[in-house]
Amino acid sequence: MTKTRIEVGLNAAVVAVTDGVPSVLMTATPEADALPAGPFDPLAHRTMEQSVRASVTDQTGLSIGYVEQLYTFGDRGRHARPDDQGPHAMSVGYLALTRLPERQAGSPAVRFRPWYTFFPWEDARGGRPPAIDAVILPRLSAWSGDVTSRSERVRHLFGVGSAFDEEKVLERYELLYEAGLVEEAARDGRAERPEIVLGVSMRFDHRRILATAMGRLRAKMKYRPVVFELMPEAFTLTDLQHTVEAIAGQHLHKQNFRRLVETARLVEPTGEIDTSTGGRPAALFRFRREVTRERPAPGLRFAGRG
Amino acid sequence: MTKTRIEVGLNAAVVAVTDGVPSVLMTATPEADALPAGPFDPLAHRTMEQSVRASVTDQTGLSIGYVEQLYTFGDRGRHARPDDQGPHAMSVGYLALTRLPERQAGSPAVRFRPWYTFFPWEDARGGRPPAIDAVILPRLSAWSGDVTSRSERVRHLFGVGSAFDEEKVLERYELLYEAGLVEEAARDGRAERPEIVLGVSMRFDHRRILATAMGRLRAKMKYRPVVFELMPEAFTLTDLQHTVEAIAGQHLHKQNFRRLVETARLVEPTGEIDTSTGGRPAALFRFRREVTRERPAPGLRFAGRG
């Protein structure tokens, strides 16, 4: 057994949602859009999770709550130059959820960027993004030509004959990468620089990690009460719905959403009301932590459009 | 940024199902029950997946088809002695699915072991395993004492007030580990050697990886047509049901299972019939690979008992 030792990088997609805008935490250095990252040093930290937390705090000043491992990427050939002698042979991606912190005087600016700036085609609130039919699909058709496996994949992932599956964020990104329509593909030497780049690119394979995070969060939300990690202690049902919609990238049916939340007994009224909403004041609710023990898979299995 | 380099091990849980027995591939050396494993060497293999395939073939002579990454374990403090200077600081677990190969004269014996020998409490075909109520729960109660968080976890995971959730294989194993009821806990120096050890133990953290694999397969089966990776080209519907039941560890309702398979258009008749079943001959079916493109999440969303 050879004893090859390699460098392992840890990357975290730290997300917060404010006023219907899901955002990701960026490193303080604004030269390129990059996720907080750090090496895994088993001597310094007993677990990888501790290491991730430390890296994030180090680089951004933020200390995170909920953390979950996403995936371990190890292929240099894909999201890296063929001749890359870059820092990592492997990177482990993490998803973290947090409430957006109040800006503190004296503390360093915590920089978040809306996640749809990196994935504009993933936001279908307000209808199917026009860019999909206007620019993405034409270019993907040109790429797939008459290779049926390709065009079937395109149609499947961008909801042509079927429904648009909002969880397949990673698959769509990888398709665009293969088709050479995102800047990373050109940067990695896999394609010509495209005439029109789709979305803002990120450092290394960070956008791929963010895509993984988005897909996972969109999926997990439906069977685990993770949204509440993003909510303040007390919130209105409309706030909650807007947060879910922001993540899912689609609108939901108000009454059905409410019934769902109610029958799943995910929340309970605090008794307080919020008069700042503009119209009729809204009742405030809090998350019922007990559901975790009562039901096997408590989540928001929303389905339809609103 | 420090440049800590560490050794990364890859482990694969290669599973096959024959006649209602799900089994895992073991290394040829029978000194301890161990999963095929190998180091990840980025210079030898471009991707980790290639590396896993190579390791498995190397150590067992079997070449595998479907492979999927499970999780990356990095905590030495948990499934390792506190003073462990063992080989890996990190291990990436994989799930692979294969058909059980015909025994070839001349080729090395491929050794599989039934997975329920390692997890006897996970097989609820034939009713709830008596050992759960007779030995596991009493011991877990003693462990949890009057710490409510513990006893709630116990009740939740072993289906006391609620339903037994067959997907939570890893969570149950980790609970038993924490409670010191599996041999690994004693071996890692985390508990006294238990009077009764539950299930057969495995090398290093391999049983944890197998638990992850079982949970993932049980879950994934419901929304992706992965069972067919375990089936021969042609099979009867009863064969298919038995395979699913073997993995899920519970019996299913025959008619509902059949309707499910039929309405999901997962299979098509080959036209052949199998007369070797004993009673009325059964029609043979094959997997319809096209479903992958037609439906968003084709799987076997079975639910009830039979």
Place this chain on the structure above:
DNA sequence: TCAAAAGTGTTATCCTTACACCCATGT
């Protein structure tokens, strides 16, 4: 009194679950 947002009641439809029975073959 009007705009804005909160909050509810009700029905048609589909899916899930469970029931019990008939069919084709080998011995």
Place this chain on the structure above:
DNA sequence: ACATGGGTGTAAGGATAACACTTTTGA
């Protein structure tokens, strides 16, 4: 003929999806 396993029809109940309307506040 009978044992063995293969194969079906159908009805009750519950969850889902969609409909439009009422209520309470601030301006």
